[in-house]
Each structure stands twice: as structure tokens, then as C-alpha cells.
Amino acid sequence: MSGEVPGAMRAAVDAAKEKVARLHAELPRWELVVWTAGNVSERVRGVDGHPDLLVIKPSGVTYDELTPEAMVVCDLDGALVEGDRAPSSDTAAHAYVYAHMDEVGGVVHTHSTYATAWAARREPVPCVLTMMADEFGGDIPVGPFALIGDDSIGRGIVETLRESRSPAVLMAQHGPFTVGADAKAAVKAAVMCEEVARTVHIARQYGEPKRIEQAKIDSLWERYQNVYGQADEHGQADEHTTTEHDGVVATEEPTA
Numbered sequence: 001m002s003g004e005v006p007g008a009m010r011a012a013v014d015a016a017k018e019k020v021a022r023l024h025a026e027l028p029r030w031e032l033v034v035w036t037a038g039n040v041s042e043r044v045r046g047v048d049g050h051p052d053l054l055v056i057k058p059s060g061v062t063y064d065e066l067t068p069e070a071m072v073v074c075d076l077d078g079a080l081v082e083g084d085r086a087p088s089s090d091t092a093a094h095a096y097v098y099a100h101m102d103e104v105g106g107v108v109h110t111h112s113t114y115a116t117a118w119a120a121r122r123e124p125v126p127c128v129l130t131m132m133a134d135e136f137g138g139d140i141p142v143g144p145f146a147l148i149g150d151d152s153i154g155r156g157i158v159e160t161l162r163e164s165r166s167p168a169v170l171m172a173q174h175g176p177f178t179v180g181a182d183a184k185a186a187v188k189a190a191v192m193c194e195e196v197a198r199t200v201h202i203a204r205q206y207g208e209p210k211r212i213e214q215a216k217i218d219s220l221w222e223r224y225q226n227v228y229g230q231a232d233e234h235g236q237a238d239e240h241t242t243t244e245h246d247g248v249v250a251t252e253e254p255t256a
Helices: 007-024 091-100 113-120 130-136 152-161 183-204 214-226
Strands: 039-044 053-056 072-075 080-082 106-109 168-171 175-180 242-245 248-251
Touching: 007 039, 007 053, 007 183, 039 091, 039 183, 053 091, 072 091, 091 106, 091 152, 091 175, 106 183, 113 168, 113 175, 113 183, 130 183, 130 214, 152 168, 152 175, 168 183, 175 183
Parallel strands: none
Antiparallel strands: 039 053, 039 106, 053 072, 072 080, 106 175, 168 175, 242 248
């Protein structure tokens, strides 16, 4: 271990463990993973001069064993800070994203069937649905091929998402990674990514779907990010606003 959780961060780390353990259950619920594949992490912001940490699941542990106590804590170099098991094999990728994208508070990786099929083809999912314009602001991009074991995957995620409004990237011949303001937002993005990957795949069985014009994508994205949903008495988006797209229900995150 590289250290221990600072006392000033103890409550925040424990809350993140509870949240991350609970959110892991959403991955098999939405059929985004099989066996022990996939992972959810959340950043814990440092306080009193202490650096940020991340909470993630341990490697090779089944989903029904993922209690808050089973979660592990790492620093942003991917080194274990707290936990009895080795962290997920994707921890280095998560850590690199947090270290290089300060706005990101949650990261999710799955091998969901349809999104991974697009990744296997190294092909972006084209923006042919209004839901894609809303959620992803355009195509879901493809990141470079990279091997697990160092921060290569993380570098590919960061380089790709910096050039896109999408919270999802299909890492070539690997699978989707999603990011969000927190872990819940990243899980929502993973659910939506698989939904649109499946829908566009089915649409292609009947012919090539027509892309939405860029100006209309921009308009839809701007509306969904800043106008859609219920506002509070101050005119701000309600952080508990519930949205539904084709049967996929999720909670919107607040927007600036």
C-alpha cells in the first residue's frame, strides 16, 4: 500500500464505497457485464492538502460479493491505499482519466454486447437518433487499441474524449468506457451507450440510417444539457429530474 486514507477524507471515502458498491449492481441489471467483467469507480476529492483518491472494485470478484467493505481505495497513480484485495485490472486506466480530466468524477467500463461489437469493428456509432444527440452530442467515438497493464488505455480515453462531447468512448477491440460528473452519471452513460449501439445496429439491418444534420445535433444537445427537465425555484436544473428514453430511465445530473 502507498499510504492510508486521511482522517479528513474518511467519511467521504466510506460514502463513496457505499455508492460504488450499489452502482455495481446496475451493470448486471442492465445486462452490461458477464461474470466478473466491468467496473465502476468514483473520485474522492482531496481536502486539507491531501490528494484525490478513487474507489473501485477489486479484481476478479463476483458481483454478489461487492459489498462496501469489499471496495478498494487507490491513489491517482493506481497504487492501493486501502483494501484487502488487488484492485481491478482497469484501475490504471481509471486513475489516468481522473489525473488528466479534473471535471470527471466517475468512470465505468463494461463489455456490453452491442457497444463492444462496434468497438470490435473499430467503428464509431453514428449519430442517427435524437437520443444520441441529447446524450452524446454526436457520434460515440472510437479510441485506439491498447493493452491492459499500464496507462495506455487511460491515455487513449483521454485523448479521444478531449476531442468529443461524448461521455462514452469505444476502445478499439476492447469495449466502452464512460465518464461523468460522478459514478452515477457514468453508469447512466454506459446504459445509454449500449441502448443506442443496439438500436443503431438493428436499424442497419433495414438499410443505412440517415445521419442527423450537425446543426440539429448541436441544437438538441444544447437543449438537453441546459433546458430539458424541471427547474427549481431559482431556475436551475433539478438534480433529481428523471428522464426516460425508450424505456431507459435514469436520473439527470445537474448542469452548470
